[in-house]
Amino acid sequence: MAEHSDPRPPASETLVTDLAEALRSGKYRALAQAVSLIERDDGRADRLLADIYPATGRARIVGITGSPGAGKSTLVASLAKYYRGQDKKVGIIAVDPTSPFTGGAILGDRIRMADLYTDRGVFIRSMATRGFLGGLAKATNDVVDLLDAAGFDIVLVETVGVGQDEVEIIRTVQTNVVVLVPGMGDDIQAIKAGIMEIGDIFVVNKADRPGADRTVTEVTMMMSLVEEHGDWIPPIVKTVASTSQGTEDLDAAIVKHFEHIQSSGELDRRNRERVRIRIETTLKEKFISRLRAATPDFNAILDDVLHKRNNPHDAAEALLARASFE
Amino acid sequence: MAEHSDPRPPASETLVTDLAEALRSGKYRALAQAVSLIERDDGRADRLLADIYPATGRARIVGITGSPGAGKSTLVASLAKYYRGQDKKVGIIAVDPTSPFTGGAILGDRIRMADLYTDRGVFIRSMATRGFLGGLAKATNDVVDLLDAAGFDIVLVETVGVGQDEVEIIRTVQTNVVVLVPGMGDDIQAIKAGIMEIGDIFVVNKADRPGADRTVTEVTMMMSLVEEHGDWIPPIVKTVASTSQGTEDLDAAIVKHFEHIQSSGELDRRNRERVRIRIETTLKEKFISRLRAATPDFNAILDDVLHKRNNPHDAAEALLARASFE
Numbered sequence: 001m002a003e004h005s006d007p008r009p010p011a012s013e014t015l016v017t018d019l020a021e022a023l024r025s026g027k028y029r030a031l032a033q034a035v036s037l038i039e040r041d042d043g044r045a046d047r048l049l050a051d052i053y054p055a056t057g058r059a060r061i062v063g064i065t066g067s068p069g070a071g072k073s074t075l076v077a078s079l080a081k082y083y084r085g086q087d088k089k090v091g092i093i094a095v096d097p098t099s100p101f102t103g104g105a106i107l108g109d110r111i112r113m114a115d116l117y118t119d120r121g122v123f124i125r126s127m128a129t130r131g132f133l134g135g136l137a138k139a140t141n142d143v144v145d146l147l148d149a150a151g152f153d154i155v156l157v158e159t160v161g162v163g164q165d166e167v168e169i170i171r172t173v174q175t176n177v178v179v180l181v182p183g184m185g186d187d188i189q190a191i192k193a194g195i196m197e198i199g200d201i202f203v204v205n206k207a208d209r210p211g212a213d214r215t216v217t218e219v220t221m222m223m224s225l226v227e228e229h230g231d232w233i234p235p236i237v238k239t240v241a242s243t244s245q246g247t248e249d250l251d252a253a254i255v256k257h258f259e260h261i262q263s264s265g266e267l268d269r270r271n272r273e274r275v276r277i278r279i280e281t282t283l284k285e286k287f288i289s290r291l292r293a294a295t296p297d298f299n300a301i302l303d304d305v306l307h308k309r310n311n312p313h314d315a316a317e318a319l320l321a322r323a324s325f326e
Numbered sequence: 327m328a329e330h331s332d333p334r335p336p337a338s339e340t341l342v343t344d345l346a347e348a349l350r351s352g353k354y355r356a357l358a359q360a361v362s363l364i365e366r367d368d369g370r371a372d373r374l375l376a377d378i379y380p381a382t383g384r385a386r387i388v389g390i391t392g393s394p395g396a397g398k399s400t401l402v403a404s405l406a407k408y409y410r411g412q413d414k415k416v417g418i419i420a421v422d423p424t425s426p427f428t429g430g431a432i433l434g435d436r437i438r439m440a441d442l443y444t445d446r447g448v449f450i451r452s453m454a455t456r457g458f459l460g461g462l463a464k465a466t467n468d469v470v471d472l473l474d475a476a477g478f479d480i481v482l483v484e485t486v487g488v489g490q491d492e493v494e495i496i497r498t499v500q501t502n503v504v505v506l507v508p509g510m511g512d513d514i515q516a517i518k519a520g521i522m523e524i525g526d527i528f529v530v531n532k533a534d535r536p537g538a539d540r541t542v543t544e545v546t547m548m549m550s551l552v553e554e555h556g557d558w559i560p561p562i563v564k565t566v567a568s569t570s571q572g573t574e575d576l577d578a579a580i581v582k583h584f585e586h587i588q589s590s591g592e593l594d595r596r597n598r599e600r601v602r603i604r605i606e607t608t609l610k611e612k613f614i615s616r617l618r619a620a621t622p623d624f625n626a627i628l629d630d631v632l633h634k635r636n637n638p639h640d641a642a643e644a645l646l647a648r649a650s651f652e
Contacts, residue, residue, distance in 0.1 A: 046639045053637035275631045275638060282642035283617065284610040287649070291609065294651035305601045311379035312601060313372045316608035323613070323649050325620035 016044050020051040026089075026151040028120050034146050035125055038139055049142055052149035059091070059148035062254055063170050064158045065198070066179030071205040074241040075179060075250075076156050077113045080122055082247045083154055091147035091155040092116075093140055094126040095169060123147060137168035138281045141274070144172075168281070170198055172274040174267065175257045177250070179203045180219065182211035199234050201253045207238035207246065232260050291319065342370050346377040352415075352477045354446050361451055364468050375468055378475035385417070385474035388580060389496050390484045391524070392505030397531040400567040401505060401576075402482050403439045406448055408573045409480055417473035417481040418442075419466055420452040421495060449473060463494035464607045467600070470498075494607070496524055498600040500593065501583045503576070505529045506545065508537035525560050527579045533564035533572065558586050617645060 019037075022030035037045040064072050064079075073094070080090045116122045127140050140157065147155050157173055159166045170176055178199035204215045216236050223234065235253045239246030261267040292298060301319065304310040310318075345363075348356035363371040390398050390405075399420070406416045442448045453466050466483065473481050483499055485492045496502055504525035530541045542562050549560065561579045565572030587593040618624060627645065630636040636644075 050637045050639050054634045057634065272628060272632055275628055278638040279628070279631065279641050279645070280614050282638055283645055284614060286642060286646050287613045288606050288610060290646065290649075291651060302598060302601055302605070305605065306598055308380045308383065311376045312604040313376050313608055315605050316612060319605070319609055320612050320616065323616075323651050325617060325649050 012044055013047075016047045016051060020048055023048075023052055023146060023150050024055050028123070031123060031146060031150050035143055038142050038146075045142070049145060053145065055149040056145050057148065059144070059152050060154045060175070060254075060258060061144055061173045062154060062156050063173035063176040064156055064179060065160070065166075065170060065176060066181075066203075066205075067160065070179045070181050071241050072158050072179050073113070075203065075205055075239060075247075076158050077116060078239075078241045078244045078247045079156060079250065080116055081244070082251055084119065084121055087121075088153040089121045089151060090123075091144070091152040092122065092124045093143055093147075093155065093157045094124070095136065095140060095157060095159040095166060123150075123152065135168075135281055135285070136166075137172070138278070138285075140169050141172055141278055168277055172270075172277055174261065174270055175200045175254050177201045177203055177254070179205050180215055181206045182209045182215040200232065200257050201250070202234055202236045203239050203246075203250060204236060205239050205241050208240050212238060230266065231264065232257065232266075287323075291323065295319065295322070338370055339373075342373045342377060346374055349374075349378055349472065349476050350381050354449070357449060357472060357476050360472050361469055364465055364472075371468070375471060379471065381475040382471045383474065385470070385478050386480045386501070386580075386584060387470055387474075387499045388480060388482050389499035389502040390482055390505060391486070391492075391496060391502060392507075392529075392531075393486065396505045396507050397567050398484050398505050399439070401529065401531055401565060401573075402484050403442060404565075404567045404570045404573045405482060405576065406442055407570070408577055410445065410447055413447075414479040415447045415477060416449075417470070417478040418448065418450045419469055419473075419481065419483045420450070421462065421466060421483060421485040421492060449476075449478065461494075461607055461611070462492075463498070464604070464611075466495050467498055467604055494603055498596075498603055500587065500596055501526045501580050503527045503529055503580070505531050506541055507532045508535045508541040526558065526583050527576070528560055528562045529565050529572075529576060530562060531565050531567050534566050538564060557590065558583065558592075613649075617649065621645065621648070 019030055019034055023034055034045075034048055036042075037048060064076055066072050076092055076094075080092060083090045116124065125143060127136060127143070144155050144157070157169060159169055176198050178201070180202065182204060202219050204212055204219070206212070216238065219236055235256075237246055237250045237253050239250060241247070258267075261270065295301070298319075301310075301315050305312055305315050345356055345360055349360055360371075360374055362368075363374060390402055392398050402418055402420075406418060409416045442450065451469060453462060453469070470481050470483070483495060485495055502524050504527070506528065508530060528545050530538055530545070532538070542564065545562055561582075563572055563576045563579050565576060567573070584593075587596065621627070627636070627641050631638055631641050
């Protein structure tokens, strides 16, 4: 990218090149190192990501979204084991702060997932830490790219589905699975909150509990109220993730959905949207630092707002008026 | 703001002026209408916010942060009732998607909070819906402004404390209360995840449970490891929110913290930070729409990234290079 008069690239450049190479050949340790660069917001992360970007585009990216307590992590673990049985490499990215993968763990969950942690065909990362520069959505997409370039077949992204970051993340997956549980008053609330429109597949987990069929009926009814489905009608899959019941059905639904969006052109649309969001997210962060650098009187502008001589909205407008576009 | 040759302002302008006036005089219905404008991202919301901005700055803004299940909402309800006993007006903004205020309610919680819902001195709003244009943090700050201008004395903002939006929200409150519960393995994890540094006050809720004193000890120990506290040592308050036990102590801690940051200059610093974040958040959104309008070949750029001829990072850089700053 950058031009150097010295033919021998500096050490950091070598590191990035070597790391990219090791990553593409699927080295687990390189992957862990690369993720660390992103987490530390190391300056070399962007160059690494640019380097490996052409090797991306093969992984299936599946979102698993639902309220805390719906059993998302158990479902993710169950799916991961299923894919491992097919010798597929599985990435797990936990964005939900209450996910057992994040550490908000009940001991039983941890034990159930222990074998995943020691399997080199599984890469687990929690993104629920504070302060990713450039945002959680960008960091999540970057890690998806790393996993993709490292030859991971499937990346499962676990989110609560609320908040701008998470909505951005959901908009960048290929298939979104919404997980509900029977007998919880918040199912209908979640549906009201708009989760209905983002679900490509609905799972009624803990389906051995009373009320599972009622939840299925409720989802079916709510679905009939949603105007726009295109030609895909989201299936409803019953699972008991703790015993892996229904995992195969869920995988079948995911495969079917992927084939559908591939043939209908929806996959292209989603991939485009993913790229658009990624470019814009990066742009926003870079714009702010550029503008700040070009605004020596930023503090005076800030003072005006602080002392009510101006308001945040008009201050932003005035600052933006200083930037001109080609 | 805009100039009109017709001396009679158009209907929408009258609406904003009237609404701002009604809001400043504390009319509950005006407040509800104004919040709706923000939620719908109505074009008039910005003008209304600019209009009422000079009337802001009196409310105390308190964040209540903690994992789902920690009892934040019950604590918020208990604080709200306490303030109502002092005839203070209380705003409650629930950002946590699992908050009973949001609808993820257990029936008992709802009943416990029922009297708050019918009290015109309490305004409750859940922000846990998808798709606030300009982001959840911006919308939350805007609603805080409305409550502030409407004469609300205290605004309690309930968050999980994870994700960029929520971290942004926490950075804009005056006092942040971190809620922990005894006997949950995730306490220490939450602390590790950085919650330690954001707490001005720690609450060990459900303090009638076994292990409460151990949690207090753990927090005290972790606190000694945090390098930077300034001259404020966060107190640890034990509460049983469901019986209002400890609520008075918590209020006392909040008052004490406010007096401390007021006299130490930290309040000014936080208010400045709040203004900075608000300006920058608005700037980012406006920049993107401006840049898009000035980039007719945006789709071609997007195609290049989609087909791996370019990567998102370099595409963003190239786009940014088209904007010039005074």
